[in-house]
Amino acid sequence: MTTRDPGRSNNRGRRPGAPDTRAEILASARALFATRGFSSTSVRSIAAAAGVDPSLVHHYFGTKDDLFVAALELPVDPRVALQPVMEGGLEGAGERLLRVFLSVWDDETARLSLLGLVRGVFEPSGRQLLRDGLIGVVLGPIGPALGVDEPQRRVSLVASQVIGLVMLRYVLEVEPLASMDGEVLVATYAPTLQRYLADPLP
Amino acid sequence: MTTRDPGRSNNRGRRPGAPDTRAEILASARALFATRGFSSTSVRSIAAAAGVDPSLVHHYFGTKDDLFVAALELPVDPRVALQPVMEGGLEGAGERLLRVFLSVWDDETARLSLLGLVRGVFEPSGRQLLRDGLIGVVLGPIGPALGVDEPQRRVSLVASQVIGLVMLRYVLEVEPLASMDGEVLVATYAPTLQRYLADPLP
DNA sequence: CGCCATTTTCATCATGTGTTGAATTATGAG
């Protein structure tokens, strides 16, 4: 957005003032990675969105892959956020889990990173990132911590519902899910999750 | 894979025999689009996989976009496949819907097309394809046909669970979901879908 | 002020992309 003064013949060299250009680049990268995914986002488009030369992107962040992981720095530590879910016991665990997810995703600043991550997972070579990442780190500990039988199976059932919700509500923004009230969502989905977590499995 | 005879000095010109090269190209395109998505799959890689010059791809299918839609020709007409779901009444509709989905997705030949479609949906500019496609055409008629209240809302709830299942089981191939028996899946998920379709909503 | 480190652009490279047009060879109809 910010174009340089075209009056001067040469725009080269340091810019006056103290603009945090590095942060602007990172913000642009986050936004673009989140909406277009990794491979469809060019370094040049990020630089253009930040009003900056592409070289500057490399100067600050190195390679494009480096920039991606820098843009993905999660604003939440999942293990911390999910602690109340695991501590509260089996009763109501589904509802608590859902509340944590919704509160994280409905935070505007966190959303961009999360969308970038989700998009990255579905690009080639990003598949086991989710398998080992989301399932392993985010949801993985929940099953054992709640002391249920067949924890892996139960957790993947829960994941299938949560991921579907995320896809439709946040990634594809399908109505009426996208603009549905959080409390209604909790009331709708909590029983499902609770069943997957606690009820006897076939 | 099929390389030409390197003994001859020039490989140009028509190939002897009657190989259905067009079909081979289409098969390669399906496989690559399904695993890597649209933008990460190059015309050249498709040509290479079919053992063919890139020009031939254009000769047969025109532009890359044309090839994509050609590769996406669904082997099933969703409206036909879903007819029994709508005709059977509300009772057991969730289970019937699930059975249709699983039978289509577990067919090896259909799977590649479907994976390509799903991947395409999550690429930039492919978003409203799902919104209008899957929701509108595939699942859309189900709600009204079953005569339930708030059909859009119910259908999007169902979609959120089905899509999550598809993502984990077929796209990311997360265990134990990926190798779970179909009947077990039906027993597990049918109650959820039935609840979304028929139970009172909050 | 003088100087060094930082920030920024410019010019450029090597590579990969989608696409086109001409050239070459085999097939099949008459």
Place this chain on the structure above:
DNA sequence: CTCATAATTCAACACATGATGAAAATGGCG
């Protein structure tokens, strides 16, 4: 056999991409 047509590759284009190295401008420290 002849010859038009279809099948196939070669060579090249115009362009976008990720990346690099050098040059220029500014800020802050002495």
